[in-house]
Amino acid sequence: MIEESRRRAYLSAMQVDCWLPRLSLPFAAPSRPDCLAEVVAAPSLTPPRPASAAPAPSAVPAEPALPGEVLARLPLRRPAPVARAPLETPDSPPEVPVEPVARPVTPRFTLQLYRAGACLLLVELPTGEPFQRRDPSYLLLKDLLRAAGLPDSPQLLGEPLRWPLLNSRDFDQGPQAARAVIEDLLYAQRERGEQWACLWLLGLPALRYAAGADSQDYLRELDLAQLGRAWALPGLELLIDEPQRKAALWQAMQGVQARWRDDEPG
Template sequence: MISEIRRRSYLDAMQIVSWLPRTELPFAAPSRLELLLPETEPEPSRPEMEAVEVAKPVQAEAPVAAPVVRAEVPRPRIAMPEPKKPEPAPVVEESTPAKARPVAPPPRFALQLLRAGSVLLLVELPTGEPFQSRDPAYILLKDLLRAARLPDKPQQVGDGEPIRWPLLSGGNLEQGAEAARDYVQGVLAAELEEMGCDCIWLIGLPALQYAGEVEEDACYRELAIDGIGHALAIPGLEYLMEQPTAKAELWKALRRSMSRWNIGL
């Protein structure tokens, strides 16, 4: 058995204010009647409550445990991959429409095909029309033939119509410089196949360009044209009439090539 004081201390420690044993305890203090009364009875007046002082032992405060400080273990830093920067979209250059190359106009010329003995003549027509007997250019041509010891009355080839270019005034037919060259050389090749010659005189710039495939600086020289044969490059008749010194240069070229059509010389 425990004493009353010790029992009270236990009850206070357990925060039990009222406690009634089931049996009479030995050495226990007599029970207080107010604890045995029903709860419906009126409470005692305030003077009575003040007169009654219930001495409660001061509850000893439990020692506060010191907080446990846990040493933080440094966690290994995991290197996170840097986010990839979005690649800039390729700059698509706006396609600009290609500028159309300027189309060169078709060449324009008129050539007369003649024959004098064993020489074939391809002559530029200064006026674009066939020669007349009193044309200054035709008279000069006859003088050149006499100087080269050839017949001075050249004969027209075929129907006598000049070779004119362009062939058509419109349409989709290719009529550029290359087509003109193929056409002129084709006419010469057809005439040579029917009747050969010892040499061809190419007189005037269009004859040099579209039959001999040379320019004006090739004048006074002999040319070897594939599929056609030997040719002599001669300036235009109008140029010879305007430049007297050009006649002297042409005379030298004729003397060098004369043996081609005059085999007996």
């Protein structure tokens, strides 16, 4: 334990004016009564401030109403319709939905009949109009006829056949009707006394609606019963666009041209 004088020197150095020991210290001076008295708070000289009223909440400005033209554009909410199950009666049979019958697509093409020696030619007109003398398709047709040993100035038979015949949807002008009309046209040539050793079908429409064949039958011979033998050829415009087809056409011609050469007058 340190002496009282030294203890007070330490407390003064630490600027401690009043302190209370936890235990009774030996050699310590008795505590002063004023240090042990309760400290009473001095009354405040300033009058108490009246409690300020709580700030009133600021009024939220009402949302401006929408203009009439904007309201008119807003979609109206309508209650969703309630689906009601149809009443089933034991006597009524269930209704069978009727599927609409799809009408066949009307084909569009133009064909022309020619006569060249012992052959009859049914030729597709690429432009829909009769050939002119300087048309590339007509010049190619003349080359084919010369290569086949036939007259290179074919005889025109009648007007071009343009399909559909009528600009109306009230009549059936589908593929079956087109084939029936072309067959009637060829049979009419037979009834007029026209005879031919071979029928040339040039172009897909001629092949499809005169013989019921398709593009895979190009350069083949077809048997048309009462109309005789037919030879399927690509269209003139296709031969111009794809000249590599001419070599196969020339080879096929060597095998079929005996049909019309044997029928030519000697």
